[in-house]
Amino acid sequence: MAKGQMESGIVAGRLPAETIERNFGDLHPPLAPHEAAVAADRCYFCYDAPCVTACPTTIDIPLFIRQIQTGHPEGAARTILEQNILGGMCARVCPTETLCEEACVREAAEGRPVEIGRLQRYATDSAMAADVHPFSRAAPTGRTIAVVGAGPAGLSCAHRLAMLGHDVVIHESRGKPGGLNEFGIAAYKSTQNFAEAEVDWLLRIGGITIETGSALGEGITLDGLQDSYDAVFLSIGLAGVNALKAPGADKNGVRDAVDFVADLRQAGDLSALPVGRDVVVIGGGMTAVDAAVQARLLGAQNVTIAYRRDRDAMGASRYEQDLAASKGVRILTNVQPVAVHGNGTVREIELEYTTSEDGRLVATGETLRLKADQVFRAIGQTLSGAPGGLAQGGGKIAVTGPGRTSVKGVWAGGDCASGGDDLTVTAVAEGRDAAMDIHASLRAG
Incomplete structure (x- = not known):
């Protein structure tokens, strides 16, 4: 570990290994067959289903749910994969709460949509477990x-x-x-x-x-x-990652959130990953939430997401925002960084309050300082x-x-x-x- 990291309080092993393993367990555990059957039975199988229109890959959602309901999850998987060959991963990470499930008629009527994402995972996991690829190649074209x-x-x-x-x-x-x-x-x-x-x-x-x-x-x-x-x-x-345009942004302890997330994904032992005690994430998108939540799961005591506009303007969905809050992440809105303080290593970050005037972001001149030994940039890529x-x-x-x-x-x-x-x-x-x-x-x- 770099000297600057040791001095800044960015250390590994803030939590026992077994606690970290539990923290990083599956966010949405897979459905059992009987659970999938019950979930599928809630679908109205709408004609001109709004969920299909809301899906960027236009999967025939009522059809694949009907196939699950009738006991053919592998057939359901083929319906999904014909449109979305990475349907398994999309079932895990797609913001269904703002796409297909938000458009679901059950959501409009009851405030509780059909669990389309989990049903999609059930089907695609079944296909992968069957160890059979559902598609074959056409005759060679020579191209x-x-x-x-x-x-x-x-x-x-x-x-x-x-x-x-x-x-x-x-x-x-x-x-x-x-x-x-x-x-x-x-x-x-x-x-x-x-x-x-x-x-x-x-x-x-x-x-x-x-x-x-x-x-x-x-x-x-x-x-x-x-x-x-x-x-x-x-x-x-x-x-490329957009620069944090504030004095002191080059201090030890300031890094890109995408690199932190990548390190987490490639780590063989999560308990060996260093994390700060007081972490601030600059940004309001999915990467900001992912970095903030995972910092908490690694044992950071205080984690704050600082975003320059209001919550409705955040790139992360309200579900993701609520997930962060449920893990103990504080979300500060209408604040933007103006300086990173510390003698070579970040100790505090100074934020300025903002407001919106006719859709234009305006700095108010009022500031606050947050204690920070680790700051992540999650302000967009180029x-x-x-x-x-x-x-x-x-x-x-x-x-x-x-x-x-x-x-x-x-x-x-x-x-x-x-x-x-x-x-x-x-x-x-x-x-x-x-x-x-x-x-x-x-x-x-």
């Missing part, structure tokens, strides 16, 4: 497509292309595939190495090769990929320049329709592409749709 990035969008695109008979080579900069699902999701949402197991299962379609340690600008270029492959799909995510001169829009790669970029033969999807929400389920839909457009383009060409 090979490069996918850059093995996150949700890239994996979804690769699987659909492989199903259609194409060969796919995925170039992944990290040492293992999975992207956000592997490195960016709270450990209590994806337990028992599920992300890795899901990737292994997905690859059983065949025709997909993954080359790790292969990144754009480091041995491969967009021009080179265009010369070597019949098409290119970019799903490179957002590598694209570190569009590769190969691709047009940008809103700080991302500009795309039209199903992921077409400004360069012929190059598609993009996931967090790096303009439009859509930065969600796993949205990335899956974008990868799938781009694959279908690539396939149509290759057939037409």
